[in-house]
Amino acid sequence: MDLEKIEVKTYGDLAKLPYFKLGEDGKLRINPEAGIPPIIDDHSHLGWSYFFGGVINHLDPERKVWYFYDYSEPQDVLNEKAHPTPAEKKMIEHDIYMILFRCPPIGRAQTVPNMLEEMDLFNVSHICISPIEIPFRSRHARQTFAATAASCPERLLPFAAVHPYTPSYEKRIRDMVAQGARGFKYHPEFQFVAPDSKKAMRIFALCEELGLPVLCHSGFTGAEPGFMKKLAALPRYRVVFETFPKLNFILGHAGLNNVTEALEYAREFPQVYLDLAGQTAGVIKEIIGKADTDRVLYGSDWAFYPMGVTIARTLIATEGKPDVRRKIMRDNAARLFKIND
DSSP: OOGGGSOOOSGGGGGGSTTEEEOTTSOEEEOGGGOOOOEEEEEEOOOOOOGGGOOOOTTOSSOOOOOSSOOSSSSOTTTOOOOSOHHHHHHHHHHHHHTTTSOOHHHHTOOHHHHHHHHHHTTEEEEEEOOOOOSSSOOHHHHHHHHHHHHOTTTEEEOBOOOTTOTTHHHHHHHHHHTTOOOEEEOHHHHTOOTTSHHHHHHHHHHHHHTOOEEEEOSBOSOSOHHHHHHTOGGGGHHHHHHOTTSOEEEEGGGBTTHHHHHHHHHHOTTEEEEOTTOOHHHHHHHHHHSOGGGEEOOOOBTTSOHHHHHHHHHHHTTTOHHHHHIIIIIHHHHHTTOOO
16 A cells, blocks of 8 residues: 555545554554554644733633644645645744733643643654743643643653753753753744854753753744744754753754754764654654654654654654554653653
8 A cells, every 4th residue: 555645635644555544433543453563752842821811720720722723724745745734834823922921722722631641642652841931921742741640640740941041950950951951952933042042052052061952943944034944943042062062952843844964964964853743744754864863863842743743754754664663652751761661
């Protein structure tokens, strides 16, 4: 069967692929007969709100999940970079501008129960959850750690996060490591701090001391404002990789539209990993063909994407390569984040 010729135009169409099936409840899930190994996801987020925005109940069992990106409308689910659409871009920008004063309704639906349900449907054994911190009165990291500790700490693995301008950054990071942080999340666009800035570099120095892998947002989709693109531009990471040769960096999204540059860094610097979150099946194939597959990681970027979409793209790209598939979807992350079960 030539899987790439199967038309997958909506999320539900993923059931046409042999990896998936529809349950009696009508929900898409992994087909247990497909032999997919238990998956480790290196890249996800719980809903966020800040300042006056109101506290999210991340343990709320009642709210239906709400993704940033809609895959119910016809599109090429496996191969098209259709998101964010203009409407999605407008919604995300509005939430960013208003997030200090209101809790985005979409954030209230990105909860631990919804995440765990999706993990169970798609054979995801562990997931790394990345908070994003703002400079003042920020609570996303604190809420993320509290939610994981109160629910399923053996499967939900929080990353540490502070804003680079935080005066008490060192104590806060050390405290989060003591609470079980498996990595550190840095987002140059949402935090408005470039990777080659002095404030970011001092964070990386501490992460190197602590042996804490750093997941960095990298590159851009093309829908961002110009000043945000400049903050996450790949050339700004060169001095970082040169300065911290012993610190493992994960280029989130493998550079998005800047895959060529991300691949060059991964070939040049042995401490650089590539995360596949948001990439299409064709681009993932290209990455697998050119990168060291011991340093490529599966990531969903839930709840921007439904897990089924990112898993399907990775499975299509690794079809016929079971050893590569297992490395990307489990073994590399297990080694990097010290997951033993």
